[in-house]
Amino acid sequence: xLVEVTxxxxxxxxxxxxxxxHIGGVNLxxxxxxxxxxxxxxxxxxxxxDSSSADIHVSAEFVDELKxxxxxxxxxxGALWRVFSEKNSFTFDFVSDLLGSHPYKRxxxxxxxxxxxxxxxNTLLAPYAPIFPLEYxxxxxxxxxxxxSRRIGVEVHGCGLIDSMAGGxxxxxxxxxxxxxxxxxxxxxxxxxxxxxxRIILRLDGQQLRMYGTPWHGEAAFAEQxxxxxxxxxxxxxxxxxxxxxxxxxxxxxxxxxxxxxxFHSAEGLxxxxxxxxxxxxAVPCYEFQFVPDxxxxxxVLEFHD
Amino acid sequence: xxxxxxQRLKKKYEQPKITVISLRPxxxxxxxxxxxxxxxxxxxxxxxxxxxxxxxx
Numbered sequence: 001x002l003v004e005v006t007x008x009x010x011x012x013x014x015x016x017x018x019x020x021x022h023i024g025g026v027n028l029x030x031x032x033x034x035x036x037x038x039x040x041x042x043x044x045x046x047x048x049x050d051s052s053s054a055d056i057h058v059s060a061e062f063v064d065e066l067k068x069x070x071x072x073x074x075x076x077x078g079a080l081w082r083v084f085s086e087k088n089s090f091t092f093d094f095v096s097d098l099l100g101s102h103p104y105k106r107x108x109x110x111x112x113x114x115x116x117x118x119x120x121x122n123t124l125l126a127p128y129a130p131i132f133p134l135e136y137x138x139x140x141x142x143x144x145x146x147x148x149s150r151r152i153g154v155e156v157h158g159c160g161l162i163d164s165m166a167g168g169x170x171x172x173x174x175x176x177x178x179x180x181x182x183x184x185x186x187x188x189x190x191x192x193x194x195x196x197x198x199r200i201i202l203r204l205d206g207q208q209l210r211m212y213g214t215p216w217h218g219e220a221a222f223a224e225q226x227x228x229x230x231x232x233x234x235x236x237x238x239x240x241x242x243x244x245x246x247x248x249x250x251x252x253x254x255x256x257x258x259x260x261x262x263x264f265h266s267a268e269g270l271x272x273x274x275x276x277x278x279x280x281x282x283a284v285p286c287y288e289f290q291f292v293p294d295x296x297x298x299x300x301v302l303e304f305h306d
Numbered sequence: 307x308x309x310x311x312x313q314r315l316k317k318k319y320e321q322p323k324i325t326v327i328s329l330r331p332x333x334x335x336x337x338x339x340x341x342x343x344x345x346x347x348x349x350x351x352x353x354x355x356x357x358x359x360x361x362x363x
Contacts, residue, residue: 079337137336144336157333174330254327261336 009053022049023143024201024212029054041132043215047225056142060118060133066103069093075265083265099124113146140216145263151272153203157259159183160200160211161192166302168228170211172259173236180220181293194222202280209283232284239290242300252286253277
């Protein structure tokens with residue numbers, strides 16, 4: 001169930017050593033001079049492809065060490081990375097308390113998120129070999145920023161599954177809202193194709209909203225490459241009974257945005273993500289779904305009509 | 307058009323409502339652990355990095 005996504009992908013030179021990933025309709029090429037520089041982890045392997053062109057071109061290399069980037073960051077994630085803004089590029093520095101104050105990895109990417117240089121500190125990372133240059137959250141940052149900067153998609157916190165009869169179903173929720181539970185409830189009686197139990201990419205194909213599986217799974221560890229059209233979006237809420245309530249569009253946009261992964265470091269990117277969600281909810285309605293965690297929740301969805 | 311039909315066409319005034327939607331920055335900002343053992347080169351001991359705030363979903 002693949003959809004052709006038009007892009008201005010750059011053709012890779014034939015001699016380049018690279019691994020191509022296809023995530024959310026975006027081709028990402030990880031290029032390097034050695035097998036170590038293009039190594040991908042197990043979670044990404046199902047998303048490997050053989051594309052000879054790339055929407056995002058990442059050139060990876062191991063360097064002796066990385067110095068702390070001068071100046072104040074534009075945004076600090078409060079976790080592993082902070083980003084510095086320059087005229088034509090962003091610099092993401094990855095720092096872990098466990099490895100000291102110097103970056104163990106640096107991603108310099110153009111403002112369109114189409115070309116990136118990834119430098120990895122040999123000094124800090126050698127004891128932890130094998131190293132996967134794109135390991136979380138580098139891969140996810142590249143894809144989500146690429147989508148937001150072009151206003152062509154957004155990643156959301158949700159589980160997405162394709163039921164053989166009912167089609168694509170998307171349930172959004174914060175942690176603890178019941179995404180993994182919902183996935184498990186559907187799994188046995190319906191045996192759906194589960195794209196992800198935690199992270200889904202939304203894109204528009206004309207006026208049709210589609211959801212895409214991602215490698216970044218949740219507790220239940222479902223992560224499949226594939227996509228499906230959507231007729232509606234559900235916002236999960238635990239309840240004492242099953243109830244589906246249509247949300248006003250403005251509230252729906254807010255609820256989806258609150259469960260998305262927008263680029264907080266960029267005003268343009270934030271606006272792009274919000275604008276995309278607004279268009280997505282022109283295509284499909286958004287409902288609050290209060291549910292009880294048993295098979296009656298499935299029946300409620302299957303019997304529901306907009 | 308009579309006054310009556312004009313009144314029928316008028317929408318009933320609804321007072322604007324403010325709905326507060328909470329953001330969870332520790333979930334919305336990439337880089338925090340999605341589940342145990344997921345972030346960074348020392349991912350298998352991620353809790354020691356101090357960035358795990360959202361175990362599971």
